[in-house]
Amino acid sequence: MYKSHVYLKVHLNLSSKLYVMFDNMKHLKLIIIGLLFLSKSLLAQEKHCATEMSTTQIVKLRNFQSELDQNKNLLKKAEIQYIPLQFHITGTDQGVGYFKIESVLQALCDINNDFTQTGFRFYLNGPIKYIDNSDFYRGDIEAIYNTVEDYKSAGAVNVFFQGTGNQWCGVYFPDVDVVFVLNRCQGTNATTLTHELGHFFGLPHTFYGWEGGGRPSEFYVEKLDGSNCRDAGDGFCDTKADYVSDRWSCPLAYNLQDPNGIFFKPDSSIYMSYSSDVCQGRFSLEQQLAMQSDLNSRNIAKSPVNSDTLNPPKAIYPSELDSNLNPKAVQLVWEKVPGAYAYYVQAARFGAWEFLNFETITEDTQAIAKLYGTWSYSWRVKAITKANPCGQYSEPKSFSTKEVLSGIQDIRFENGFKFYPNPAQINRDIQLISKTDGILKVSDLSGKTILESDIKAGLENVIQIRKSGIFILQFINENGTYTSRVVCEE
């Protein structure tokens, strides 16, 4: 199924080239030969990018490029274009294998950086959507074509992250207008998504016509002197000739030779080439103009959204070196940051951030981390705006957890005192066990005392808390003060 699909697309692709670029029949034979070469080689699956431009895209592009020559519509937009982007994280049917939220936010920072010159600023269309679908997770083309419309967000660029599959690092499907990116191909400073968004906005590869190791007919081999730059390759006259359809590190290890016999190396800096991610850093001016034109025709740009870089929130709780917290529900609390759209918070054992144990995005100023075991953890949080999740994290804070016996949520026995359960429930008994007499004070996070009670040595002490939230519990006896927190849930 996949192969026949590819073949069909190649056919359409070249027929459109025929339609748009040729009124001269003498080239027809050459094109057909080129077509045979190209389709044969495309059947070998590509590792980097599997995008094939649609007929509509090619027609649109060629029309735009002819306008470039007639000096029409050449005004580069001065103002920033705000583009809603919907991220979808796919997992297996069992809900396994999600891409990290942190990586998704990093991808948004990276594409906004890469598109700065173009004037495009992408922003979160809404919360990241999770899809448990093994077909999507492995990039099954038939499933994507048949059902992806059910998952798309209207009026936004839709980007799906998938976990496995070896057909591509990234792909844009023009017919269903979605981008799929393999998780492992979108690490920090990767350009996979940038490249695929270039396709989304109508750009071909710089080596257009050479995809899959094929060689186009002679007419389409771009010359270094620019004499056929509108007809050959990507049709842009400010991108250099490029014949390389395998991934390559820069500079190219060997020389290419153009039809005039001139040796050269292709330009590795263009995102639409197949040079390594580290080599790439720009779209050419004509490519930028073409994407702006495509964006205008799509009508998806929206009014400006907040793209400020926000200062990190102040982490409140757990405070530094809190110990023996119940790992099943560690409440993380921070201060509100004005202008924040949401907060991204994460926790990791020993602060090894590359191995996260917990992460979430929330509009609230607290989150419950479900952790495990008796470990030292660190946590940190950052405030984000829709178009800018790129600010600094708060200073990491450490705490430790203590696994408790099953059936008992939390038992503390320090300074001769323990209580349970924790988290407690509103208006339900919290049992306090003490070896000594003393005084118990319960206060809220602002320091206001909400409850004070005498504690007798023994097992019979019970209190109840009448509202939900986090409270400071202090037990004071002749030996000193024992402080802990109790979470009270609805």
Ligand SMILES: [Zn+2]
């Ligand atoms: Zn591509």
